[in-house]
Amino acid sequence: MNRHEKRPLNLFFIEIIIALLFFSISGAVILSVFAGADKKSHDGEILESVIMFSQSVAEVYSLNGDADEAVRIVTEQCGKLDESIVLSKSEEIEESPSGTFSKLFLEFKNNEKVIYSFACAAYIQNGGSR
Amino acid sequence: MKNYKNTADTISTVGSMMLFLLFAVCMMMIIAAAAGSYSRISDNYGTDFTALASIRYISNKIKSSDTVYITDKGMILESGAMANIIYCSGGGLYEKTVAVNSEYDVSGGEKIFDIDGMTVDETEELYTITVNVSGEKHSAIVRKGM
Numbered sequence: 001m002n003r004h005e006k007r008p009l010n011l012f013f014i015e016i017i018i019a020l021l022f023f024s025i026s027g028a029v030i031l032s033v034f035a036g037a038d039k040k041s042h043d044g045e046i047l048e049s050v051i052m053f054s055q056s057v058a059e060v061y062s063l064n065g066d067a068d069e070a071v072r073i074v075t076e077q078c079g080k081l082d083e084s085i086v087l088s089k090s091e092e093i094e095e096s097p098s099g100t101f102s103k104l105f106l107e108f109k110n111n112e113k114v115i116y117s118f119a120c121a122a123y124i125q126n127g128g129s130r
Numbered sequence: 131m132k133n134y135k136n137t138a139d140t141i142s143t144v145g146s147m148m149l150f151l152l153f154a155v156c157m158m159m160i161i162a163a164a165a166g167s168y169s170r171i172s173d174n175y176g177t178d179f180t181a182l183a184s185i186r187y188i189s190n191k192i193k194s195s196d197t198v199y200i201t202d203k204g205m206i207l208e209s210g211a212m213a214n215i216i217y218c219s220g221g222g223l224y225e226k227t228v229a230v231n232s233e234y235d236v237s238g239g240e241k242i243f244d245i246d247g248m249t250v251d252e253t254e255e256l257y258t259i260t261v262n263v264s265g266e267k268h269s270a271i272v273r274k275g276m
Contacts, residue, residue: 013142030160034163034167035167038170038171041175049268052268059256059272073271078258078269
């Protein structure tokens with residue numbers, strides 16, 4: 001008789017524990033989703049700053065045709081990129097009797113992963129005009 | 131025996147309530163974390179959008195204008211017979227269109243974006259636009275006439 005009286009309480013207890021377990025798992029999933037959203041937001045913020053940086057570099061590069069100088073000017077006036085960003089650049093220069101045509105390729109990496117690549121060009125006439 | 135049963139019931143009830151309390155506290159913490167995360171994402175998005183949109187707006191205006199004058203209070207962009215006065219005042223970026231050679235005063239413009247400050251510097255055909263949105267500075271360089 002005694003055992004019959006105790007059983008409903010034990011079952012209720014087990015039911016509560018199962019319900020809490022379910023909600024705990026749901027909470028963990030929701031937290032991980034929000035953490036992922038937060039990371040994506042941060043990545044988006046970095047990408048936007050990288051895009052703005054590269055566009056500024058392209059504007060300066062079209063004026064002077066010097067990649068190092070363009071990056072230096074933009075870094076000085078617009079501020080540095082996030083420390084996790086690695087910028088690599090390459091240049092192709094074609095000389096002609098009338099002037100110099102140069103192409104600049106920029107590649108931005110975050111944790112060894114390319115997040116943005118950009119190409120721009122400049123034509124500097126021999127007289128110095130652009 | 132009855133005392134034992136009552137004690138067991140009490141312990142079970144208290145245990146259940148404690149578990150519910152734990153559950154409620156955990157849920158509150160999760161909701162607080164989620165709300166904080168959402169608020170941060172929303173704020174970042176709003177700040178970035180406002181900053182980038184205002185920079186692009188100003189840079190497009192600079193590129194499309196014939197003459198740019200930078201003053202203490204803002205900038206005057208003359209294009210044909212019209213002049214646009216872009217200035218920052220009272221936490222907003224304002225624009226006003228007037229006829230060329232009329233009085234260029236920085237009042238009565240139309241609000242475009244909510245920004246805290248704006249500076250434009252000119253060096254060798256390059257304009258450095260800096261906007262201040264929610265304490266964060268965003269800058270870009272633009273070349274006129276490209």
